Amino acid sequence: MQCRLYLITPPSLDLDSFPDLLDKTLAAGDVACLQLRLKQADETPVADALILQAAETLLPIAHKHDVSLLLNDRPDLALTAGVDGVHIGQDDTPYAEARQILGQDAIIGVTCHDSRHLAMVAGEEGADYVAFGAFFPTSTKTSSTQATPELLTWWQETTELPCVAIGGITTENAPTLVKAGADFLAVSGGVWGYAHGAEEAVRAFNTLFVSTDES
Numbered sequence: 001m002q003c004r005l006y007l008i009t010p011p012s013l014d015l016d017s018f019p020d021l022l023d024k025t026l027a028a029g030d031v032a033c034l035q036l037r038l039k040q041a042d043e044t045p046v047a048d049a050l051i052l053q054a055a056e057t058l059l060p061i062a063h064k065h066d067v068s069l070l071l072n073d074r075p076d077l078a079l080t081a082g083v084d085g086v087h088i089g090q091d092d093t094p095y096a097e098a099r100q101i102l103g104q105d106a107i108i109g110v111t112c113h114d115s116r117h118l119a120m121v122a123g124e125e126g127a128d129y130v131a132f133g134a135f136f137p138t139s140t141k142t143s144s145t146q147a148t149p150e151l152l153t154w155w156q157e158t159t160e161l162p163c164v165a166i167g168g169i170t171t172e173n174a175p176t177l178v179k180a181g182a183d184f185l186a187v188s189g190g191v192w193g194y195a196h197g198a199e200e201a202v203r204a205f206n207t208l209f210v211s212t213d214e215s
């Protein structure tokens, strides 16, 4: 399976201008899914109403481009917003409760940091993907763990369940993770902060997915 881009919104966004930017960015190339991840500057959650307003605004844009929309942290709000699923971390709603809230058809991903054990547990519980990170330095989140590409290769040799790599991923360092076996690369700053713009970032990631896959 060729690696695909998993896009994460900037931690804060302007709902007047961001929808148009998102529409153009998703039109630029293949994006598997978009995670709506709104955080205050200190990574605390933003108000529920703002999250729901953003989800309501971004959902039709994501689906226009056949992109699944996942909500970060909150399965309860994901249900209310009618999005495609949720991503939960080790300090968020437990997987079993998230699945009970959202049902079998929802996409539920779980943060597993650099832990083989956490990933095996998430997989056995029924998660749709596991996420390993952080692979590289990132200013988007204070990440306490450092994952290595060998973890991705081990996962590919162990199970069919998809794995997502996250943390400081750019078009420069992505090939290492693609070669190691990442099914998805979750990226925020590497797209929204790309020097030539987000649309060009999506094109560049998809070009490297093809070229790395063929090498």
Ligand SMILES: Cc1ncc(COP(=O)(O)OP(=O)(O)O)c(N)n1
Pocket: 035, 037, 043, 072, 073, 087, 088, 089, 090, 091, 092, 109, 110, 111, 131, 132, 133, 141, 164, 166, 186
């Ligand atoms: C795809 C993906 N992987 C990891 C995370 C981090 O989740 P979490 O540890 O819950 O931290 P916050 O994102 O909630 O700050 C993620 N969001 N997405």
Ligand SMILES: Cc1nc(C(=O)O)sc1CCOP(=O)(O)O
Pocket: 008, 111, 113, 132, 133, 134, 135, 137, 138, 139, 140, 141, 143, 166, 167, 168, 169, 186, 187, 188, 189, 190
């Ligand atoms: C949201 C998140 N989780 C991480 C983890 O290690 O679990 S790293 C991270 C930040 C991802 O944004 P960027 O692509 O800008 O580094």
Ligand SMILES: [Mg+2]
Pocket: 072, 073, 087, 088, 089, 092
């Ligand atoms: Mg979380």
